[in-house]
Amino acid sequence: MLTPEIIQKAIAWLIATGFKLLLIIGVVLVLLRLCRVLSRRLEKIFLKGREDEEYQRRARTLSTLVNQFLRVVVLVIAVMTILGALDIQIAPILATAGVAGLAVGFAAQSVIKDVIHGFFLILLDQVRVGDVVEVAGKSGVVEAVSLKMIVLRDLAGNVHYVPNSLIDTVTNMTREFSRYVFDVGVSYFEDVDEVVATLKKIDEELRAEPEFAGDILAPLEILGLDRFGDSAIIIKARTTTKPGKQWAVGREFNRRLKITFDQKGISIPFPHLTMFVGQDKAGKSAPLPIRIENPGQAGN
Numbered sequence: 001m002l003t004p005e006i007i008q009k010a011i012a013w014l015i016a017t018g019f020k021l022l023l024i025i026g027v028v029l030v031l032l033r034l035c036r037v038l039s040r041r042l043e044k045i046f047l048k049g050r051e052d053e054e055y056q057r058r059a060r061t062l063s064t065l066v067n068q069f070l071r072v073v074v075l076v077i078a079v080m081t082i083l084g085a086l087d088i089q090i091a092p093i094l095a096t097a098g099v100a101g102l103a104v105g106f107a108a109q110s111v112i113k114d115v116i117h118g119f120f121l122i123l124l125d126q127v128r129v130g131d132v133v134e135v136a137g138k139s140g141v142v143e144a145v146s147l148k149m150i151v152l153r154d155l156a157g158n159v160h161y162v163p164n165s166l167i168d169t170v171t172n173m174t175r176e177f178s179r180y181v182f183d184v185g186v187s188y189f190e191d192v193d194e195v196v197a198t199l200k201k202i203d204e205e206l207r208a209e210p211e212f213a214g215d216i217l218a219p220l221e222i223l224g225l226d227r228f229g230d231s232a233i234i235i236k237a238r239t240t241t242k243p244g245k246q247w248a249v250g251r252e253f254n255r256r257l258k259i260t261f262d263q264k265g266i267s268i269p270f271p272h273l274t275m276f277v278g279q280d281k282a283g284k285s286a287p288l289p290i291r292i293e294n295p296g297q298a299g300n
Contacts, residue, residue, distance in 0.1 A: 020085045028078040032071060039067035046123075062122055110165055111148070117164035118147035126170045132244060134171040136162045174243035177217060180250035182239075184257070185232035187267035192235065195266060196222050199237055202256050212252065215245040231271045 043063035127133055127150060131142045138160040140152035150167070152160040186195050203220035206212050218240040226236035241249050261268055279285050 021082060024078060024081050024085065028074060031074045035067055035070040035074065038070065039063040042066055062119070110163070113165035114149065114163050115147045117167060118145075118149075121145065121150075121164060121167070121170070122147070127172065130244075131175065132173045134173070135169070136166045138162055139171075173246075176243065178241050178243050178246040179238050180241065180246040180253075182235075182237045182250070182253070183226070184235045184237065185229060185268060186235065186261075187269045188233055190233075190266055192225055192233070194264075195235055198260055198264065198266065199235070199257070202253060202260055203239065206249070206253060206256065212249060215242050215249055217241060231269045 040063065043059045046059035046062055121127055122145065127135075127142055127145055129142050129145060133139065133142055133150075133152070135150060135152070138152055138154070140154035140158075140160060142150060143153050143159070144151040147164070149164055150162045152162060154160065182199075184195065184199065186192075199222060200220060203216075207216050207219070216239060221238050221240075223236040223238065226234045228234075239246070239249060239253065258268070260266075
């Protein structure tokens with residue numbers, strides 16, 4: 001039964017504590033609204049005029065992550081403030097939460113590392129869906145990027161799930177442009193200038209065809225005679241293509257290179273051994289006996 005004394009205490013509580021609670025709730029709602037506005041502003045900053053869908057998806061992921069983090073911080077502080085306003089001792093709660101948090105932290109430290117690494121991977125725009133990358137000893141096309149892991153599919157169709165915490169180096173082979181490097185080995189007896197001219201002509205013909213004209217961004221770069229091998233001299237060159245097109249262009253160039261070399265009689269040597277018979281000071285050489293057997297008469 002409500003007595004005047006109970007009603008008076010309730011009114012006093014509403015005036016004192018209830019007003020505090022309403023004020024705290026109002027401040028929390030305003031802060032949550034500010035968190036949402038701030039995350040949207042951050043999304044626009046992350047985009048910086050970029051219009052591709054994948055980059056927009058990454059910007060939204062980052063802004064959502066920031067928004068969730070700020071909301072958790074605001075709500076935790078709000079709960080602690082409300083408990084204090086209700087004269088509830090929060091010290092035991094904090095101690096219990098600290099012990100539980102420590103235990104969970106030890107158990108989930110790898111997950112936390114994955115999330116932190118994934119956040120910076122997305123923030124720095126190191127990897128996008130569709131890129132061809134090498135991470136943690138695995139390479140392939142990126143099929144998915146999240147705060148937890150990167151999903152790759154290699155040339156054989158195998159899918160690799162790589163946790164972000166294992167990634168210390170990212171090699172992106174399809175960022176902005178790609179290159180294919182040629183190591184063309186020809187015989188020591190060939191004319192290097194003729195070989196270089198042949199390479200340039202093949203490149204010109206390839207760039208003139210509609211199928212490859214849009215994929216090749218610049219004429220073939222001849223880097224020169226790179227080294228002297230055991231059985232060939234190596235001429236190094238490279239072509240610049242659109243991202244991911246370097247392998248198709250490189251294979252077609254190699255196919256035409258083999259056909260053209262065959263037509264012009266330019267030798268692509270296989271490993272062989274050349275023997276020189278030594279001479280003494282008098283110009284005489286030791287006898288070198290050579291025996292030729294006919295395999296067809298070996299059984300006679």
